[in-house]
Amino acid sequence: xxxxxxxxxxxxxxxxxxxxxxxxxxxxxxxxxxxxxxxxxxxxxxxxxxxxxxxxxxxxxxxxxxxxxxxxxxxxxxxxxxxxxxxxxxxxxxxxxxxxxxxxxxxxxxxxxxxxxxxxxxxxxxxxxxxxxxxxxxxxxxxxxxxxxxxxxxxxxxxxxxxxxxxxxxxxxxxxxxxxxxxxxxxxxxxxxxxxxxxxxxxxxxxxxxxxxxxxxxxxxxxxxxxxxxxxxxxxxxxxxxxxxxxxxxxxxxxxxxxxxxxxxxxxxxxxxxxxxxxxxxxxxxxxxxxxxxxxxx
Amino acid sequence: xxxxxxxxxxxxxxxxxxxxxxxxxxxxxxxxxxxxxxxxxxxxxxxxxxxxxxxxxxxxxxxxxxxxxxxxxxxxxxxxxxxxxxxxxxxxxxxxxxxxxxxxxxxxxxxxxxxxxxxxxxxxxxxxxxxxxxxxxxxxxxxxxxxxxxxxxxxxxxxxxxxxxxxxxxxxxxxxxxxxxxxxxxxxxxxxxxxxxxxxxxxxxxxxxxxxxxxxxxxxxxxxxxxxxxxxxxxxxxxxxxxxxxxxxxxxxxxxxxxxxxxxxxxxxxxxxxxxxxxxxxxxxxxxxxxxxxxxxx
Numbered sequence: 001x002x003x004x005x006x007x008x009x010x011x012x013x014x015x016x017x018x019x020x021x022x023x024x025x026x027x028x029x030x031x032x033x034x035x036x037x038x039x040x041x042x043x044x045x046x047x048x049x050x051x052x053x054x055x056x057x058x059x060x061x062x063x064x065x066x067x068x069x070x071x072x073x074x075x076x077x078x079x080x081x082x083x084x085x086x087x088x089x090x091x092x093x094x095x096x097x098x099x100x101x102x103x104x105x106x107x108x109x110x111x112x113x114x115x116x117x118x119x120x121x122x123x124x125x126x127x128x129x130x131x132x133x134x135x136x137x138x139x140x141x142x143x144x145x146x147x148x149x150x151x152x153x154x155x156x157x158x159x160x161x162x163x164x165x166x167x168x169x170x171x172x173x174x175x176x177x178x179x180x181x182x183x184x185x186x187x188x189x190x191x192x193x194x195x196x197x198x199x200x201x202x203x204x205x206x207x208x209x210x211x212x213x214x215x216x217x218x219x220x221x222x223x224x225x226x227x228x229x230x231x232x233x234x235x236x237x238x239x240x241x242x243x244x245x246x247x248x249x250x251x252x253x254x255x256x257x258x259x260x261x262x263x264x265x266x267x268x269x270x271x272x273x274x275x276x277x278x279x280x281x282x283x284x285x286x287x288x289x290x291x292x293x294x295x296x297x298x
Numbered sequence: 299x300x301x302x303x304x305x306x307x308x309x310x311x312x313x314x315x316x317x318x319x320x321x322x323x324x325x326x327x328x329x330x331x332x333x334x335x336x337x338x339x340x341x342x343x344x345x346x347x348x349x350x351x352x353x354x355x356x357x358x359x360x361x362x363x364x365x366x367x368x369x370x371x372x373x374x375x376x377x378x379x380x381x382x383x384x385x386x387x388x389x390x391x392x393x394x395x396x397x398x399x400x401x402x403x404x405x406x407x408x409x410x411x412x413x414x415x416x417x418x419x420x421x422x423x424x425x426x427x428x429x430x431x432x433x434x435x436x437x438x439x440x441x442x443x444x445x446x447x448x449x450x451x452x453x454x455x456x457x458x459x460x461x462x463x464x465x466x467x468x469x470x471x472x473x474x475x476x477x478x479x480x481x482x483x484x485x486x487x488x489x490x491x492x493x494x495x496x497x498x499x500x501x502x503x504x505x506x507x508x509x510x511x512x513x514x515x516x517x518x519x520x521x522x523x524x525x526x527x528x529x530x531x532x533x534x535x536x537x538x539x540x541x542x543x544x545x546x547x548x549x550x551x552x553x554x555x556x557x558x559x560x561x562x563x564x565x566x567x568x569x570x571x572x573x574x575x576x577x578x579x580x581x582x583x584x585x586x587x588x589x590x591x592x593x594x595x596x
Binding site for chain 1: 411415416417418419443458459460461462464465468469472473474497500501502503504505506507508509510513514516517519533536537539540541543544
């Protein structure tokens, strides 16, 4: 019998809480700066109360499920990584119980690990991937550390992480290119993106083509406003090529993103000849946490 | 008739001066913090005097040649880039004359540009490449922005830059990996380097394998002391692969480096199946500036 659900995506720097009706509708949303790094070791019950206490009072019988870094070594309790291949039921079964301040149980979802020569981990993204409800397909979750996953027969069989967003930030803010970069106009952005996507397949590789932005600006061939879009497209192009090499080919990529990030990944995927199906992170989270909650024995 | 030579490698943050005898022996060396960024627009004659005035008094009849960023737009005078292919005589002929405080002429060497779809430039490195005295071969000058050049029939036909050293610094000091990295012991360094070189040819590419350092440390598979050597070897491995793709294959790479940098590039080149001939930056500079000075009409 479905119950309402209070679900938290509780990361390192932020926490997002939703109250979800039996029918899967989001009734309330909360967002707080209380990421796990700001919570003292025994402070999780109190932090939960501060973030989502009013949701509990609004729906006292809701089940409670927490995803993300809250299940890491520095979180509330460590929920160990489930090794891939991992089905939704296996992920749900590895959830860990904790007690809220009033003794109510809550479930902390585990992360996933993947060991394909190189070791890789995720925590939080598995819930969004489950939320896509794919039988077979490839999922892309762009971000600071983008995740790509292969789903086969409803099971997450493999995944890989890419440092795309973080390296973009380092180049844009701390590198020699940061001094050349200006705020892009629409025209500069389109030009930079086109040039960056083309550069992503040049034989010199990322270290050569990233530096290319500097030479091109100095030569007057690239406006300063195109530097950021160039770097972004270059990095995303490399991410896509790497993910395809690791996870295999697919005509469609299921993209979990919204706003400008979704737009730039859609454009880069289209340039690589791939169709995109976009799901917002909230929609994927809500759907995923409902699916996993249905597999948790309370 | 050969003359003694006062030669400066005058870069953005530092200046190095040498007094070279008619026979090519380095008689004196000076090093100063007075890079061009610390010299006011009309302050170059005075800065030269501060850096190398005593060398002039030691050898009043020496010819004077300046290489590096001193010939850039923000330097003493702009010596335009010579487009590749560029022979030593063409480089020498593009030198620009300036006057020291007492009216003595000095020559500022130009940089090189290369336009092979992507535009690229160098300034200062051309002198070291000329100094290798190669008829045919591939030169590698590692650094913050590594340069690779192809020499054919004594002419620099193509070159490419790689942001290797700068991206290493960003990852090592500002990324999520910086918190995991510890000072390497000898054993950690060897292990990290071997793992990084192996990772450089993994299909996921640089964005995936750089992140891999984090997962491997968290999984206890890589000691913190191996993170820096892993990243260094991973980046150098990508640089080598990119340079070979751009410049073609060669059994031997002429490496201009010394110390730990020379060691790590030699190891990475050996792992890629390449033999190395090492020349120190000073030896290459001295030889190159002598060769170019011989082509300058005074």
